[in-house]
Amino acid sequence: xxxxxxxxxxxxxxxxxxxxxxxxxxxxxxxxxxxxxxxxxxxxxxxxxxxxxxxxxxxxxxxxxxxxxxxxxxxxxxxxxxxxxxxxxxxxxxxxxxxxxxxxxxxxxxxxxxxxxxxxxxxxxxxxxxxxxxxxxxxxxxxxxxxxxxxxxxxxxxxxxxxxxxxxxxxxxxxxxxxxxxxxxxxxxxxxxxxxxxxxxxxxxxxxxxxxxxxxxxxxxxxxxxxxxxxxxxxxxxxxxxxxxxxxxxxxxxxxxxxxxxxxxxxxxxxxxxxxxxxxxxxxxxxxxxxxxxxxxxxxxxxxxxxxxxxxxxxxxxxxxxxxxxxxxxxxxxxxxxxxxxxxxxxxxxxxxxxxxxxxxxxxxxxxxxxxxxxxxxxxxxxxxxxxxxxxxxxxxxxx
Numbered sequence: 001x002x003x004x005x006x007x008x009x010x011x012x013x014x015x016x017x018x019x020x021x022x023x024x025x026x027x028x029x030x031x032x033x034x035x036x037x038x039x040x041x042x043x044x045x046x047x048x049x050x051x052x053x054x055x056x057x058x059x060x061x062x063x064x065x066x067x068x069x070x071x072x073x074x075x076x077x078x079x080x081x082x083x084x085x086x087x088x089x090x091x092x093x094x095x096x097x098x099x100x101x102x103x104x105x106x107x108x109x110x111x112x113x114x115x116x117x118x119x120x121x122x123x124x125x126x127x128x129x130x131x132x133x134x135x136x137x138x139x140x141x142x143x144x145x146x147x148x149x150x151x152x153x154x155x156x157x158x159x160x161x162x163x164x165x166x167x168x169x170x171x172x173x174x175x176x177x178x179x180x181x182x183x184x185x186x187x188x189x190x191x192x193x194x195x196x197x198x199x200x201x202x203x204x205x206x207x208x209x210x211x212x213x214x215x216x217x218x219x220x221x222x223x224x225x226x227x228x229x230x231x232x233x234x235x236x237x238x239x240x241x242x243x244x245x246x247x248x249x250x251x252x253x254x255x256x257x258x259x260x261x262x263x264x265x266x267x268x269x270x271x272x273x274x275x276x277x278x279x280x281x282x283x284x285x286x287x288x289x290x291x292x293x294x295x296x297x298x299x300x301x302x303x304x305x306x307x308x309x310x311x312x313x314x315x316x317x318x319x320x321x322x323x324x325x326x327x328x329x330x331x332x333x334x335x336x337x338x339x340x341x342x343x344x345x346x347x348x349x350x351x352x353x354x355x356x357x358x359x360x361x362x363x364x365x366x367x368x369x370x371x372x373x374x375x376x377x378x379x380x381x382x383x384x385x386x387x388x389x390x391x392x393x394x395x396x397x398x399x400x
Contacts, residue, residue, distance in 0.1 A: 002086075002093040010079050010087060011104035019101050111140055111198075119203035124149050133158045138210045140198055142169035147181065154188045161191040163212065168194050186394075187326040189304030228288065233266035233274060271295045271355070278314075279360075283307030292358030293338045294385055300324045301390050314339070314359035315366040322360075322382055329386040335363045337379040339370055 009019055064074050077089040085096040108123035110116065122130075124145045133156035139146045142164030154160040162169070162185070168178040169185075169192065182192055199213040228234060236254070240247040254260045254267065261269030268274045272281075272288055272295075279290040283305050290296035296309045301324070309322040313336075323330040339359045357374060360382070361367040367379045380388070 002095055004095055004097060005073070006096065006098045007101060008079075008085075008087045008094050008096045008099075009101045009103060011102065019103060108145075109141075113140070113198045114200045116198075116201040119201055119208060121201070121208075127153070135159065137161075138163060138198070138208075142166075142171070142192070142194065144170065147185065150190055151185060151188055154185075154190045160189070161193060163196050163198055164192070164194045165197040166195065186304055191302075228267075228269070228272050228274065233262075233268040235266050236262070236264075239267060272299045279309060279311045281307055281309050292340075292355035293360045294340060294358050294389055295355060297322065297324065297329075297382075297386050298389050298393065301386075301393055311360045313362040313366055315369060316362055318362040318366075320360040320362055320382070322386075324386070329383055331382045333362055336382045337361050337364050337367055338382055338385040339367055339374075339377055339379045340385075341374060341377045 068074055075089050075092075075094075079087045079089045081100070082088045082093060085100060087094045087096070087100060108125065110121075110123070127149045133153050136159040137150070137153050139150045139160065139162045142162050146162065147169065150160045150162050164171070168175065169182050170178050182194075185192060193212065196212055198210050200209075200211045202209045236251060237247055240250045251264075254262055254270075260267065261273050261275060269289075269291070271291055273291060274288060277289040277291060279293060279296040281288050281290060281296055281299060283300065283303075284307075288299075290299055290309075293311060296311070300307045300309075304326075306325045307323075309320075309324070311320050311322075312318065313320055318333075320336045321332045322336075323332075337360075339357060339361060341357045357377060359367075359370070361370070361379065364379060371377060371379065
């Protein structure tokens, strides 16, 4: 038996459904073959709506009705090409007058990372089934699908890091495209680690531990920032679980940094702190503090969040206001500067020996006495220091 149609679409996923609906809507006689037409291109305001409204709990009935309502014919089964313009499904041949569109979809590629196969990792398909966003998510692969998943979950509040083994995102596209996309992701608070890779993955029944060959400690500190800005000290056990560190090992690291603000069980500050300092940061209705002027800007850059820093000039007491947005920085007064010192030798206390000397000054003149007392120090315009800090964090993959 043979049926005549204008176009046959093999595969009714997102791409195939889009093609089929468009052609059927223009009056062509279209046959859609098999597959699940399920997920719409946009992520719904609440993740569960994907299941409850867009997919009817992963039943493709709504998508099928949408397609047939536009005038198409839906056939469920496995299709195969049997000649020019001919597709056979369960003994019936569909002969296309104009063409055959193959949109059968793809299978996610699982990288050969040590331990990964033994964990309940997600593919992009599993991610689409999530009823709530994870607190943190590490996406292996900077291709189009991985970046789409990363941005969707980041906009739901997940702390997302993308790891791409090659030197840039979307490596098969033009370099200019990679730069534009990376900038957009970083504005959404996503950390990008290009030219990096995961070396090992493990799972303890509750948490994943993903070790990178070049930066697990940076990821841990950035996650600490995310947790602290919620306004409560972070238990060491929770921080260890979130980052895949052994709790004893993490306590050892915190002990080796005398400037860490913690009581042995809970961390209240590591550059960012919940205890008042001269450098106050307001973001999303929450007030936190930084141990030094540059550190205050670093926090907002790392989090990828807009916020305002208010700090008194260390000489005159005049307020210096630094407003950081995804587009850059606005400083009031514009001539304000930041002081800093270059560490020499081993530091006994980072907070005292470095952070304690990082101030905002309302002008270069206001910093004259400080420079006289600290010959190893220097001052730079706030806007310049912001760009230097942002560049440095991007180079290590820690800028959002």
